[in-house]
Amino acid sequence: MLWIKNGIVIDPKNKIKAEKMDIFVKNGKIVPEREVKKEECKVIDASGKLVVAGGVDMHAHIAGSKINTGRTMRPEEMRVVRNIAGKFRATVGRVLLTAPAIGYEYAKMGYTTSFEAAQPPIGALHTHEELDAIPMIDKAALPVFGNWHLVFKCIEEKNLEKLKALIAWAIERSKGFGVKVVNPGGVEAWMYGGNVKSLDDQVPGFNVTPREIITMLIKANEELGLPHSVHLHCNNLGVPGNFQTTIESIKLAKGFSNSKRQILHVTHVQFNAYAGSSWRDAASGAAEIAKVVNSMDNVTIDMGQPIFGHATAMTGDAPFQFTLHKLTGARWSNKDTEVETGAGIVPLVYLPNNPVHALQWAIGLELGLLVDSNKVALTTDYPNGGPFTEYPYVMAMLMSRKMREGELSRVNAYVQKTTGLASIDVEKTLYEVINMTRSLPAKILGLENKGHLGIGADADIAIYNLNPLETDTSKDFEKVYKAFKSAEYTIKAGEIISRNGEIVKEVFGRTFWVDARKRVDMEAVMGDIKDYFQYYSVQLRNYGVEERWIKRPERLEVV
């Protein structure tokens, strides 16, 4: 039992705006005062400290064949030593981290949940092995659907029942959490060297278009009632002028509604928010996108903020990765995966004096500033935009115009004429930034017990050495950055796991997966699946992951 005393609580989900209050914890949950025996509680004196829910990273690449190939391809990334073996594991990594390092670094920062954002269904067992190797946090993975031949078939046939059954089957088999879509149709086109360029391009070899893929997956996702919405990585990622495609894609959400959450989440939008016709005249399309997102009540986005320094591009968007390889001449890994999906990996470095990189950096911030705080979550699309360990930098930047001015003076002046960043006077409040890193991502994912400190919530709590009542986040950005870099306490399921940025206890969190099988008639699709498996290289019986193979699975049943 824990008694967190006199902390200054910010809890956007419960509309608590910096109030001095006590929090009580029992059996890993937040409970009312009357349920604990105070004399048996471990007391944490949080006087003058900020008390918030543990951070929720809704989109990061933390487990599976992509990040692991990245590690293999980039031993230079592994040279940074973070912890020497002793009471805890040895951990290494600059931006790409080992699995134990991922868990430790999140915990040090006060983050307690992270979602792997793209999992090829056939590789699910590998993803889960790596998720199991990540200590400290709760986790889950999103299987990809946007280029799967079986999905195309359901859409060609306009058979929604079949598509719903396929999704329920695939999510159960991969022990996944929701429906991720990466460059719908474009990755299949890449199998013969192409890509799709608009929502209405026909996918080569199939009578479907990206527009149809997205729309029908949204329909299926909503009829299934999954906790999370369709999670879309738009077409034309990384292409100047792509903000138009992004806006068109966002508008596909029109006409749908869900009382609990958005019906479409568009991810790492920074990479899809470019105006212009080439990298020579590229500019920001962030303001236009922000306008559209703000005008709709059923779409959310996350930033995909680049951090100056090293990064590794790794996505299911294989054609984009090849383009990046040609552009930079860097190493390139690719993985065409059965008739399901594909992926690519390319090392990257964001340099402040490079006009394109500076533009990308500014666009990410513009999105964070211009979009309503209850519609944009904070991410770096780790490790695509850079490390998640620099979230505090992004938080501080969103809250301080002064800090932004300082940073703007050291980046390429190209951003002055191609973005509106310098003239944006928005300064997000601490409350808003806590929302963007806690309550909102939890809500977007449909995790009811995460991202807040209300009664019944998971006791995932972060305490920071920052008094919200006395801190001017606009001026004291250095203090803000430092405070969020290392939490004074990180509490996971009621246990103190990190103190002042040092790990004090290793724990292993749960892996959430969604079971929607009761919502469908599985027979609608089993015939097709059986037929398609002659084209797989594994037997149907050997496809997928059983719950007992996972360390701490938690099934969320949709009924």
Next chain:
Amino acid sequence: MEDVVCTFCGSVCDDGEFDAEKKKVKKFCRLGSAKFSEKERIKAPMVDGKEVSYETAIEKAAEILANAKKPLLYGWASTANEAIRLGVIIAEKLRGVYDQCASVCHAPGTLAVIEEGLPGATLGSVKNRADLVIFWGANPAEAHPRHGMRYSISAKGLLIKDRKQRKVIVVDVRPTKTAKMADLFVQVKPGYDYAVISALRAILSGNADVLPSEVGGVPKEKLLQLAEMMKNAKYGAIFYGLGVTQSRGRDRNVENAIKLIQLLNRTTRWVIWPMRGHYNVVGAGEVPAWEVGYQYAIDFSRGYPRFSPAEFSAVEVLKRKDCDAALIVASDPAAHFPAAAVKHLKQIPVIQIDPFPNMTTLLAKVVIPSAVYGIEAEGTAYRMDGIPLRVKKILETSYWTDERILEEILKRVEKLKG
């Protein structure tokens, strides 16, 4: 039992039918069938040749390891990921060295990945899409007998229906059994793979005129023909074997081949992939990569992982006499390592964990027999293309699994190390 998963070679066929009465498996090739038929086993745990209980052998093993200044933990290609993970953690705890079979096999391919990346595909992509498959220094007809039928040569795919719609080329130093199945066989002079790959790159980048009349034993006309076929493929795949990684040029051969693939992808689609040997040699590299950042040749003597193949691969460590105990899991270095390395292995206490007796058994101080994954034990393995498969338990056994043995060793090591 149906859809049994084979634990012999990197093809990891998963369609075996096991007859429990006859203890025979149908559909597998002769290599896989041999693995699944009854064989001589190590009967019981042994210390200094005397039969002991599992507990005693494990106690002794833990003591040797905990007392060593720098133990070598080697093998891992023929066990499950669960065991490999424990091996990595034990090596880290002991500040020893972790190395695996790839370091004497496909590791040059890993070095090439560091230089240029790995533009690849799963075997199911090749099966469904590839209209041209090249085996370079690889002979699947003998080393991976069902690879051709299941994934590459005659596999029936969705877009490429059968052998007729697919061309097969073999590049090798001699006409192999696989070469007989090919549409085109290109014979390269031993040690000239690099030159031949460079010649293809020259042709494909429009510089055919600089080529002499013959490169690496291949006439220019044949090189032009080969390049033309590669250029005209809609989706091509190169599978390379030890003929590329263990001949002159080694990792540079693979690096050059990857550059060739990069070039081809500017006009059409090509992928490249190594023909990995043991059924879970991929896991033996993937597991340490996520646990500690590197695939092989990892030294923990400073309390954190360092990777340096020329220093920390098992053969180098042994030749330098830079380890004072060894744990060998599912491997036979005594039979396969150079004499100078085996010499040191004979002088230090060796612990062996293996289902089957081999040359290493003869020099081991502690021998711990284990269950066979895929037959007597369940666990995760990665096929040569990284596709994870759960290998099954189809027979009961009194042998402990590698995982259980290593778990017990880890517990005791933790106690001894404090």
